[in-house]
Amino acid sequence: xxxxxxxxxxxxxxxxxxxxxxxxxxxxxxxxxxxxxxxxxxxxxxxxxxxxxxxxxxxxxxxxxxxxxxxxxxxxxxxxxxxxxxxxxxxxxxxxxxxxxxxxxxxxxxxxxxxxxxxxxxxxxxxxxxxxxxxxxxxxxxxxxxxxxxxxxxxxxxxxxxxxxxxxxxxxxxxxxxxxxxxxxxxxxxxxxxxxxxxxxxxxxxxxxxxxxxxxxxxxxxxxxxxxxxxxxxxxxxxxxxxxxxxxxxxxxxxxxxxxxxxxxxxxxxx
Amino acid sequence: xxxxxxxxxxxxxxxxxxxxxxxxxxxxxxxxxxxxxxxxxxxxxxxxxxxxxxxxxxxxxxxxxxxxxxxxxxxxxxxxxxxxxxxxxxxxxxxxxxxxxxxxxxxxxxxxxxxxxxxxxxxxxxxxxxxxxxxxxxxxxxxxxxxxxxxxxxxxxxxxxxxxxxxxxxxxxxxxxxxxxxxxxxxxxxxxxxxxxxxxxxxxxxxxxxxxxxxxxxxxxxxxxxxxxxxxxxxxxxx
Numbered sequence: 001x002x003x004x005x006x007x008x009x010x011x012x013x014x015x016x017x018x019x020x021x022x023x024x025x026x027x028x029x030x031x032x033x034x035x036x037x038x039x040x041x042x043x044x045x046x047x048x049x050x051x052x053x054x055x056x057x058x059x060x061x062x063x064x065x066x067x068x069x070x071x072x073x074x075x076x077x078x079x080x081x082x083x084x085x086x087x088x089x090x091x092x093x094x095x096x097x098x099x100x101x102x103x104x105x106x107x108x109x110x111x112x113x114x115x116x117x118x119x120x121x122x123x124x125x126x127x128x129x130x131x132x133x134x135x136x137x138x139x140x141x142x143x144x145x146x147x148x149x150x151x152x153x154x155x156x157x158x159x160x161x162x163x164x165x166x167x168x169x170x171x172x173x174x175x176x177x178x179x180x181x182x183x184x185x186x187x188x189x190x191x192x193x194x195x196x197x198x199x200x201x202x203x204x205x206x207x208x209x210x211x212x213x214x215x216x217x218x219x220x221x222x223x224x225x226x227x228x229x230x231x232x233x234x235x236x237x238x239x240x241x242x243x244x245x246x247x248x249x250x251x252x253x254x255x256x257x258x259x260x261x262x263x264x265x266x267x268x269x270x271x
Numbered sequence: 272x273x274x275x276x277x278x279x280x281x282x283x284x285x286x287x288x289x290x291x292x293x294x295x296x297x298x299x300x301x302x303x304x305x306x307x308x309x310x311x312x313x314x315x316x317x318x319x320x321x322x323x324x325x326x327x328x329x330x331x332x333x334x335x336x337x338x339x340x341x342x343x344x345x346x347x348x349x350x351x352x353x354x355x356x357x358x359x360x361x362x363x364x365x366x367x368x369x370x371x372x373x374x375x376x377x378x379x380x381x382x383x384x385x386x387x388x389x390x391x392x393x394x395x396x397x398x399x400x401x402x403x404x405x406x407x408x409x410x411x412x413x414x415x416x417x418x419x420x421x422x423x424x425x426x427x428x429x430x431x432x433x434x435x436x437x438x439x440x441x442x443x444x445x446x447x448x449x450x451x452x453x454x455x456x457x458x459x460x461x462x463x464x465x466x467x468x469x470x471x472x473x474x475x476x477x478x479x480x481x482x483x484x485x486x487x488x489x490x491x492x493x494x495x496x497x498x499x500x501x502x503x504x505x506x507x508x509x510x
Binding site: 051053069071074075076077078079080084087088089091092093114119127130133168 | 273274277278281284285288342345346349350352353354355357358359360364411
């Protein structure tokens with residue numbers, strides 16, 4: 001796979017405060033890459049450096065391809081209609097919006113609405129549509145589903161997955177850990193201006209050495225076991241139930257959520 | 272080029288949809304024209320000689336100084352600016368389209384006064400019509416350059432209203448359109464010369480081209496233009 005975004009030793013200061021302390025990162029074509037971090041970790045600054053909105057003091061950013069950007073806080077003139085906004089930005093980019101996206105993002109039904117008449121969710125969809133004009137190679141999404149209802153969120157997730165399947169690289173920043181867990185192929189965790197983890201959510205779980213929780217529910221009771229070796233432990237438990245001829249009603253296996261692992265890793269770094 | 276032309280057309284439509292510009296570029300100036308022209312011509316019959324010029328100066332000043340800056344604040348002091356940058360729209364686009372659209376609206380309003388004043392109030396038409404419209408265009412451009420400075424420098428609508436009024440009211444009171452500027456105390460007459468309305472009114476009333484009479488407006492425009500460039504540069508670094 002080819003790398004489409006490469007950051008090397010990226011540093012950025014605000015006065016004496018060092019916000020990015022030498023960030024190294026490589027993102028490959030077609031990935032859905034999530035950037036996580038608590039407030040003040042430097043996520044927005046990092047994204048803004050990649051987007052070209054912010055100057056950085058040292059280091060290097062290499063981007064292979066054109067970028068579409070969906071900003072966290074964006075707006076348009078109140079009296080601009082949806083179709084006019086799409087047409088205006090299409091003319092500036094000299095490219096059009098893929099017609100299939102009109103249907104996918106339900107743009108057709110709000111086409112004639114004025115910007116101020118749109119709901120928060122409709123505005124998000126419009127901002128995404130504008131970012132997708134010209135079929136960008138890289139799509140940067142900053143908190144893409146904030147203020148969206150469940151249905152709209154799911155629809156947007158499906159769209160993001162489809163874009164990734166088409167080969168679009170997606171860089172995503174979100175506070176919604178469940179969203180990152182379900183969408184992202186890899187994540188990076190930013191802590192106090194440094195990347196403290198890059199990899200898959202499974203690799204993160206392994207890194208924090210989170211044990212599996214196995215919950216067995218039978219007719220009489222509910223038992224919980226903790227283990228690092230899921231196969232061995234589960235086989236032993238099932239063997240025991242078989243020997244006792246005790247029926248199992250339900251088995252629940254949980255290795256914690258991305259949120260648990262994120263908190264665990266943050267604690268480790270702090271200590 | 273296609274994008275700029277589309278943007279100008281779009282801004283013209285946005286201005287019509289947003290009632291602010293309609294009110295400040297058409298409704299109030301034309302109402303003022305109807306009421307004040309009636310009063311002026313009945314109190315001072317000689318007012319018909321300069322009625323078109325004085326009412327036009329009032330209308331253009333109101334539209335440019337009160338009506339246009341809020342549209343600029345909407346773009347340059349909000350996330351619209353960032354949204355434009357994120358979608359390859361250059362920063363000058365907002366200001367450029369607003370100015371062109373406002374220029375057209377103010378020209379239309381001035382033309383309505385030019386046509387209506389002789390019919391309704393028997394006002395005298397300017398003798399040198401091409402010179403009148405050339406001067407009018409220059410005055411509108413200079414007034415709009417000041418509105419650009421206001422719209423780019425001031426970040427919130429409440430403050431903007433205050434500063435717009437600080438410039439608009441003396442422009443009208445001290446320019447000589449309500450009564451001859453020579454009636455004013457020397458200090459106020461001198462202060463009046465800072466505002467383009469005073470020079471615009473003098474120019475609209477002149478019969479022949481005199482290059483020297485254009486100099487004050489050109490100086491005001493040059494200062495405004497430099498300030499606009501600096502403010503756009505600042506806006507660029509802030510986005």
